[in-house]
Amino acid sequence: MTAVADETTATGGGNLPDAGAExxxxxxxxxxxxxxxxxxxxxxxxxxxxxxxxxxxxxxxxxxxxxxxxxxxxxxxxxxxxxxxxxxxxxxxxxxxxxxxxxxxxxxxxxxxxxxxxxxxxxxxxxxxxxxxELLLVPPAAASTEVYALAPGERSTAVWLVHGGGSGSLELAAEVQGRCTGGRWLDLAGGLLAVDRELEGRTKAVAVDVRHTGEVSPLLQITENSNDRLLLSDPDSGLLLVLSDAPGHDRLGWGVLGSSRPVRFPEALKPGGGGADSPLAGAVMAPFAVQPGQALMPESCGVALRLDGPAGSWVGLWRPSGRELSHYAAPPGWLPGAGWWTPAGELRLPCAAGPLAVGVASLVPSAGGAV
CATH class of the missing domain: 2.40.128 (Lipocalin)
Structure with missing residues (x-):
């Protein structure tokens, strides 16, 4: 599999949390x-x-x-x-x-x-x-019913098929050298699973063929010595959201699966960017949802981010083709970091008001906005 990027020219810093997207x-x-x-x-x-x-x-x-x-x-x-x-x-x-x-x-x-x-x-x-x-569950891909699980060990990680296999029992799908966490699908059918592998002191995202051979292929190799993690992926467009310290500190970046172009680290996603009066001053951000259905148009995909600052949590919306991050107040009862996009570009945010009192808030970016 082609690496997403060879080099990065971005500079700057920040400290970002690992995204627990769902x-x-x-x-x-x-x-x-x-x-x-x-x-x-x-x-x-x-x-x-x-x-x-x-x-x-x-x-x-x-x-x-x-x-x-x-x-x-x-x-x-x-x-x-x-x-x-x-x-x-x-x-x-x-x-x-x-x-x-x-x-x-x-x-x-x-x-x-x-x-x-x-x-x-x-x-x-x-x-x-x-x-x-640990046993870390990986939910099914969009067009699959199979559930996998990662069992990280000291030297290797077992990838288990725990539901949906033809035998009706638990199956060992692959054994990956190193300690693996994460788990993002690179295809709709659920055959290629991206995991963040810690090996020899570095963490790099790799792709595992869980459906057939169990073969492991490089996915992110921004620089030889950088730690490159995959936070989100969209199989329709190939858009990848990554967290890497290649610029010198952990930064959010984006690339395209199979592209020879380098990962880009936009200023709009730089923590603390914009100065002391910026909404991002003192805030941390983590992407949690990517707009599907944008085949071959990764730069058009909407990306939703959870932002946490001194004033609380709110929602940020951004597209790779845009230069700005738009800010929206979180709806009452929102479960921070939870949500999904419709192909038409509507962001849906699950909310709770009490025992069994649940709902969904819809956020439709304005036509004139940056998203």
Missing amino acids: SAAGRTGTGVQRAGFMLSADGSYAACLATDSGGHWYPERWTLGGPEPYAVPLPCAQPEEPASSVVPLRDGRVLIRRLVDPAAGRHHLSLLYPSGPATSEVELGSVDTGPGG
Whole structure:
């Protein structure tokens, strides 16, 4: 696979957080906590962990594809641990990962779905990652139903197919040298998975063929000594949003999959840019959604960013073809860092006002704006 860039000419600095694009945690005005919020690729469903009136955690599924958004609790026999994680599937079921034996690093996986007033559970199996080991779920690609998981170890990372395989059981899809995190799809079918691999003191994004050979190919190699992570990718246009210290400090940049042009680091995405009076003064930013459906037009894709500053959190909108970052107030109850674009250019932001009181706010950039 062609590297995204060879060199960078940008200068400057800043300190940016790693983007948890589809995850968010928050407390509503009624005291309900929600954590690990994750959207399906098409925005039809979402899932998270939520607390009841006694502070116990349970899985919660949001239905967002109909005329009126609503949430359904999926409590099981025992309260969940807050470290559990969930992934919504396109058929409305929710995959949950639970750490059932910390000493062995045993993670158990099940499918949950509502069955009348109760919750039905289908067990999928377990993965042993060793003491203290993680199992990081990767949600399905836009045109796939398969769920993968990364099990990072000291020297290598196992990539597991945990749902959607032909055998009906858990399958080891690939073994990647180094410690891998992240997980972004480079294609709609879910065959090429990009991960951030830490190896020999450097972190570089690589592509893994999880569907066929398990082969690993370079993806980001901005400079030999830089740390280059992939934050977001859009398979339709090939747009990649990256975090790299190639300019001297961590900066947000963008490139195009398979292009020979270098990654660019726009001033509009520079933390603290614009001086003391700028909205970005003292703020950090993280991209969380890219507009799909812009085939062969990566510079036209809308990019949504979460911005956090002294005054709170708000939404930034930007396009590679634009020179400015537009700022929008966050809607009430927004789960910061959660949202998705429609192909027509509407940004949809999930919001919560209390137990099972959920909604979706729409943000349509003005025609005359920078986005």
